[in-house]
Amino acid sequence: MISLSAARLPIYFSARRRSRITISVLLLVAACTAPQYDDQTDKLISQLQTDVDTGIVSLITLDRKIKSLSGKTDAASQKALADAKIKAGYDANTSFYEKVDVDLTSLQTRVDAEPSAATPHLDAAIKDLRDNILAEEGSIQATHQKVGVLSEAYLRNAKTLVDAQIGILLTRELGLKTGSSGASSSGAASGAAGATRQM
Numbered sequence: 001m002i003s004l005s006a007a008r009l010p011i012y013f014s015a016r017r018r019s020r021i022t023i024s025v026l027l028l029v030a031a032c033t034a035p036q037y038d039d040q041t042d043k044l045i046s047q048l049q050t051d052v053d054t055g056i057v058s059l060i061t062l063d064r065k066i067k068s069l070s071g072k073t074d075a076a077s078q079k080a081l082a083d084a085k086i087k088a089g090y091d092a093n094t095s096f097y098e099k100v101d102v103d104l105t106s107l108q109t110r111v112d113a114e115p116s117a118a119t120p121h122l123d124a125a126i127k128d129l130r131d132n133i134l135a136e137e138g139s140i141q142a143t144h145q146k147v148g149v150l151s152e153a154y155l156r157n158a159k160t161l162v163d164a165q166i167g168i169l170l171t172r173e174l175g176l177k178t179g180s181s182g183a184s185s186s187g188a189a190s191g192a193a194g195a196t197r198q199m
Contacts, residue, residue: 037176041110045173048103049166052133055096056140056159062088063152088149097134097141104130122169129165132158 062084069081086092104126111122134141140158144150 036114036116037173038110038114041107042170042173042177044103044107044110045166045169048100048107049163049170051096051099051103052162052166053159055093055100056155056162058096059088059093059150060152060155063149063155066149067152085149090144090148093144100133101130104134118172125165125169129162132162132165 065084066081066088069077069084072078072081108123108126111119111126130136132139136142140150140162143154
């Protein structure tokens with residue numbers, strides 16, 4: 001049997017084929033390496049949390065305003081109530097969900113660009129975050145679209161659950177930054193993410 005050693009690769013493979021083999025080996029090695037701290041991933045996670053919290057807090061404020069104006073019969077209060085309901089409605093907040101979608105896509109792309117042993121856990125955590133916030137039945141977006149105006153109680157519960165998921169991802173990055181192992185927290189991120197579908 002012929003042994004295809006590194007020294008003899010030029011004889012048996014074309015330059016293009018050798019290049020493909022080299023890339024495949026490098027990707028395999030990268031996938032097996034320990035996770036490393038990445039400043040850009042850290043920033044993307046923080047941006048996601050900022051955008052999610054800003055959107056949810058805005059909706060909470062609007063629901064409070066709606067409650068405070070309900071029952072008032074003067075013209076000014078009735079107009080303010082109608083305006084608040086429009087601003088709290090789904091159609092007025094599609095840009096929030098689009099922004100979160102972009103944040104999650106950017107984070108997913110960054111995580112997958114530098115694969116490590118933690119990548120499958122992170123991918124699962126990001127998918128569960130997406131399912132909890134966007135489009136999936138029972139998600140914040142789907143519920144908003146269905147009921148029109150989200151209540152403060154619902155929003156606070158949803159915020160607690162989503163913040164917990166994002167917080168685990170942030171804790172993992174902080175652990176990597178300070179030299180702690182991120183593998184266990186990555187697994188926790190996936191497990192906790194899957195447990196937060198009950199909103």
